[in-house]
Amino acid sequence: MNTTTTFRIGGDLEVRRLGFGAMRLPTEPADERAASVALLRRAVELGVTLVDTAHLYGWGANEELLAEALHPYPADLLVTTKVGVRQPAPGEWTYDARPASLRSQVDEALRRLRVERVELLQLHRIDPDTPLADQLGALGDLRSEGKVGRIGLSEVTVAELDEARSVVDIASVQNRYNLLDREHEPVLRACEAAGIAFLPWRPVAPGAADEHPVIRSVASELDATPTQIALAWLLARSPVMLPIPGTGSARHLEENVAAADLRLPREQYARLDGLLSEG
Template identity: 60%
Template sequence: MRIGELEVRRLGFGAMRLTGFRPAADRTDAIRVARRAVELGVNFIDTADSYGVGANEELLAEALYPYADGLVIATKVGRTRPSPNEWTPLGRPEYLRQAAELSLRRLKVERIDLLQLHRIDPTVPFEDQLGAMAQLQAEGKVRHVGLSEVTVAQLEEARRVIDVVSVQNRYNLTDREHDAVLAHCSEQSIAFIPWLPVANGDHASSRTLADIATELDATPTQISLAWLLHRSPVVVPIPGTKSAEHLEENVAAARIQLTAEHLTHLAAVDGR
């Protein structure tokens, strides 16, 4: 799978859980999980400046710098997290620029592989937010630009201003609100990066998933990820975990082959 000209494997890793809202004083386990992801062949890691107020980016640099050839670190700007349950878009151009500069420093890179606008700030003209991203790209500080939680109309509006190589929307087996966005990304060869790809493990309660998992000697979580990989060749799920065991389980989902019959049954799953 290509994100721009960057070649990434179909299963990435979402790093948010490595730090949470406030990172633990002891980073040993989190660093071990980040390194294990790369050992398992993961070469696309997603973070954001708002994860742990920058601590997530710092942890990834501590764990993985100097980065292996071909390892793509994607981060996001344009959203703050004042409290564990509060997220606020912040898209003023001067803020986006400052946030990107800080991400460069924390990640110890001269250019960010993929910088995503974490959310569109409704209080700031969209073209101004896009302009800030385009300027960072023109200056060589950002290689590629992506968007998060957008509609088809917003994506196409953005593409009139800047080349958008990825979209990161919430999407999983039981939450298909963004089917139209996925279809559009598939048509336009834009990477679609579903966040919350296994619905925080809620799919484990599905009888359909349990039956298919038993048949294939897998887990319901693995079936959920395999379904996403079958949805479209542009899909790059980023399951996150703090557990090395769960990480290995997630990565192994890439080897699961679902039949047409399996996909028919899974299409009927509605989360109830």
């Protein structure tokens, strides 16, 4: 089991391993936006040093929200964003990681986040209609120009990760993963072997953690909530694991952050670890 509290993304960019995903934060109306701003500031007060956003989240509105709340950014805060999709019509999205599109989206992200460089930029999805070497080559060019610090991927297989690493250095992978959904276990292990940060999206299975009897039992034994148990298990699972739970609730934010200090005894960890092999 892992007990480290920080990780160096790309070998040099140190963050606390429990971050915050901003996707669910509303940007309007005004009162809800104000609450989102307050929540982001509270996250930083609580010691969060990794905040995840994306071009897809509100088509830039989420990035602008982060800048409003947190700019000028604390020196130890990493705001990471994602590019590679576009909006063909209201309510729709599609892949678009053509080099020109990526360059445009990065420039937009820099403007919205009010920075000159995105320290960690992730390709939101691999575009099946554009050669991967062209997609990553464009991001590599942007890194050479100083607009991007490190490059990450999202929703990839081990084979895609290997192919990507033959083109550019990969600092992070963001795949779906949680206590009850370990489809991407091989990708996690590949990241661990290579020292690549693994940012699980949907780090807590919605509703399922609260309802599962084993998770509820362990939570009761440790005087914690099922969500805290699910997050603590992720942190114990691998030293490269950087969960980014999101919430619009200040109470849930504080609950999530507190999970970073929760240590699972070996017996409870083993029970949780074996959940998917039951029956």
